[in-house]
Amino acid sequence: MPNTDLFTTIPQSIKHHRETFAQNIRNIARLSEDHGYKGIFIFSDNRLADPWTIAGFVLAETKVLLPIISLQPAYMHPYMAAKKISSLALLYKRKVALHLVAGGFSNDLIALNEHTEHDRRFDRLAEYTLITQELLRSDEPVSFKGDFYKIKNLRLRPSIPDALQPQYFLSGSSNAARKAAESLHAKLIENPEPYHTWKTRHNDSTPSVAIRIGIIARNNHDDALKEARSRFPVTPDGTMMHHLDVKFSGFYTNKSYSGKSEQNERKESVYWLEPFEHNHTLCPYLVGNYEEVSVELSRYLSSGCDTCILDIPVTNQELIHTLQTFEIAEKLILP
DSSP states (O other), X not given: OOSSEEEEEOOOGGGSOTTTHHHHHHHHHXXXXXXTOOEEEEOOOTTSOOHHHHHHHHHHHOSSOEEEEEEOGGGSOHHHHHHHHHHHHHHHSOOOEEEEOSOOBHHHHHHTTOOOOHHHHHHHHHHHHHHHHHHHHOSSOEEEEOSSOEEEEEOOSSOOOGGGOOEEEEEOOSHHHHHHHHHHXXXXXXXXXXXXXXXXXXOTTSOOEEEEEEEEEESSHHHHHHHHHHHSOOOXXXXXXXXXXXXXXXXXXXXXXXXXXXXXXXXXXXXXOHHHHTTSOSSOEEEEEXXXXXXXXXXXXXXXXXXXXXXXXXXXXXXXXXXXXXXXXXXXSOO
């Protein structure tokens, strides 16, 4: 089993028939746990089923799998977030992780009357999470007065034991995101650029990070590329929707994602943006034979990445292919 913390991702409810969605979640969660993945990532936006309800379902269907629940301040007060976390701990005797989200799709935010400027959203997210943390950690009433929130003598019930305190992740690559993550002791989640660009922002002195990445590895490069193109076909509608998402979304702040990657012009590159560019995924992919993908992956792992949040798995065999790739990649890292 790889040493890297590996998380799979819950499928999006909007892309599944309502009659089969619960079974799909159950299958992915159980298979992820059976293969030793640490947890499962639950995304959230205005189109998708409630991540807290899905997290409860995952906890009920598994024994040790760690759900990462996406948490956006626009959706609820920090007291309610803390109460949901403590209630899940009470019911299932399990901990959860939080994916702290400052932004989102612009149209979603406008619909919620959310117009806060980019950097100030991270300031608000830090306040929000500090309140949540204080409520979860304190047996005494909590008071707080900040720029965005004010509470007085607020006590959380049910309380939560130390062993079940949540783990924190925060999405972003901006200075504001890094500052917020540091203040909250949260691990940054990044959509990585090609390694030669990504490494310029990471060295031995920077904190470890998580990356969101897809993996398609096979015995030879052509088979992997054939599988990738079959899974993520090029369509005019997908290209159009991608350009609209880039225009109207707060997610795509990474300049290397704004158009065709120079890496994509090199036909044998394993760093692959086509699923992103045609609106199939929100992360880049590494595609190639086991050796190619493992070498590229090992570079991220040796430069500060100790957690990978993988794209939605499509089959049991794909989970196995991914594990094999990480096992090879970790052997390539010098001690």
